[in-house]
Amino acid sequence: MAKTPDASRRSDRSRRAILDAALELVGEVGYNKLTIEAIAARAGVGKQTIYRWWPSKAAVLLDASLALAGDAGTEGGWEGFPDTGDLAADLKYVLRATVDEMNDGKYDAPARALTAAGATDPALGAQFNEKLLEPQLALYEERLRTARDAGQIAEDTDLRLAVELLLGPLTHRWLLRTAPLTHAFTDAIVDRVLGGIARVS
Amino acid sequence: MAKTPDASRRSDRSRRAILDAALELVGEVGYNKLTIEAIAARAGVGKQTIYRWWPSKAAVLLDASLALAGDAGTEGGWEGFPDTGDLAADLKYVLRATVDEMNDGKYDAPARALTAAGATDPALGAQFNEKLLEPQLALYEERLRTARDAGQIAEDTDLRLAVELLLGPLTHRWLLRTAPLTHAFTDAIVDRVLGGIARVS
Known part of the structure; x- marks a missing residue:
């Protein structure tokens, strides 16, 4: 079954919440102490939602950093x-x-x-x-x-x-x-x- | 009582063993996971020997790095x-x-x-x-x-x-x-x- 527009919007929102949470947390606790559990809790999603999209915290942070670099480009104009x-x-x-x-x-x-x-x-x-x-x-x-x-x-x-x-x-x-x-x-x-x-x- | 020459030599040997152990271990496990206990075990001294000379692992590593930089200068001639x-x-x-x-x-x-x-x-x-x-x-x-x-x-x-x-x-x-x-x-x-x-x- 194809995703409804609402489901797709919800996905985008969750995805962005996860990336933001990952960036905040890595800045607060450092890479070694960062866990998928903590990212999920901060983003208000289940752990499984993260594992559905990314295999590891390194992969989440890589996408989060790419999104951040994209924002910087947009803000910088x-x-x-x-x-x-x-x-x-x-x-x-x-x-x-x-x-x-x-x-x-x-x-x-x-x-x-x-x-x-x-x-x-x-x-x-x-x-x-x-x-x-x-x-x-x-x-x-x-x-x-x-x-x-x-x-x-x-x-x-x-x-x-x-x-x-x-x-x-x-x-x-x-x-x-x-x-x-x-x-x-x-x-x-x-x-x-x-x-x-x-x-x- | 003044230290005998033997006691002073033993001190120098212990001190050097502690600095060497600190350098090896920080390279192996990183700064955050390094403990005074692990340095003492690797150096073959008691924890109290380290605390007698240095207040913290940062202080040990600082002296260890200064000793290493000194060695590099000597080796480089x-x-x-x-x-x-x-x-x-x-x-x-x-x-x-x-x-x-x-x-x-x-x-x-x-x-x-x-x-x-x-x-x-x-x-x-x-x-x-x-x-x-x-x-x-x-x-x-x-x-x-x-x-x-x-x-x-x-x-x-x-x-x-x-x-x-x-x-x-x-x-x-x-x-x-x-x-x-x-x-x-x-x-x-x-x-x-x-x-x-x-x-x-």
Whole structure:
């Protein structure tokens, strides 16, 4: 029997409640202590409802993180990476938006818990890299490729390295909490990665 | 009564056994599951011996990490940051040594477990930053200051940002395991941070 529209709406609501509960809880208790039972209780659904859709808590969190990243894109008002022709401006725009997310507990808490869990659990880390991180890095690479093709950055630029130069300092300061995450910081990263620090003689 | 030389030697041996056990165990089970009882059992000492010297497992691990960093310096054959006058060569030397440590389980496992724990436990993270990370970052800053004073890098270089540009990409690749950690990678970081990626017209 086909689902009625009402049943389908109820499913969507349950699904979203589960994903929201998973994100809240992983931020509160960390990945290791998170259980399917707790997610079900917080979402107000039965455990079996979760197991019908996902095989494990890692799978729930992966979908929850994808949904969260989608929300961030929508709230930030951009789909994909901006390309105004001005590479520095486009990179600054995206890195400022990234910093704003890192400074927002709604994004920070689950992202931090999952990054920490992935760092010490290689299988989990590989899953999150494949589904979440690599697609993001690819957007940066694509924008840098366009800039390279347009002769705006050196022909021999290793695009992956360039992405790591942009995101590495930000990730370092975010995870290790060594200093405040500001737009001035991300702007300076972009300027220095493009221009280098060596004195031009 | 003053300690006899024998008692003092026994103390040193116990102390070292405790630090070694703490490092091994945190790499094996992670920070959250580590207990003073388990460290005592692995080290072959009583729990009270540990509590006589350290108030908490965080304090044991902090001293253990400092001892490990000291060993690394000794094995690497350098005390402090090299200054040959050639900034790029000196940075490459130190970053290559850092990558070698990251690729060595003896250093990687405890450092990874503690970094992950500190990322989600602000008080623990702050303690490790103050005692372990900041003194390391200060060595890089000092070397870059000398280079700036010698006119080798731009006068307006933000030294802390420069350190983050050097170490951020390395930390990103290490923690997230996105790609192999090689000397070619760290050499390329140094070249690009010094020279930038923008095409010089």
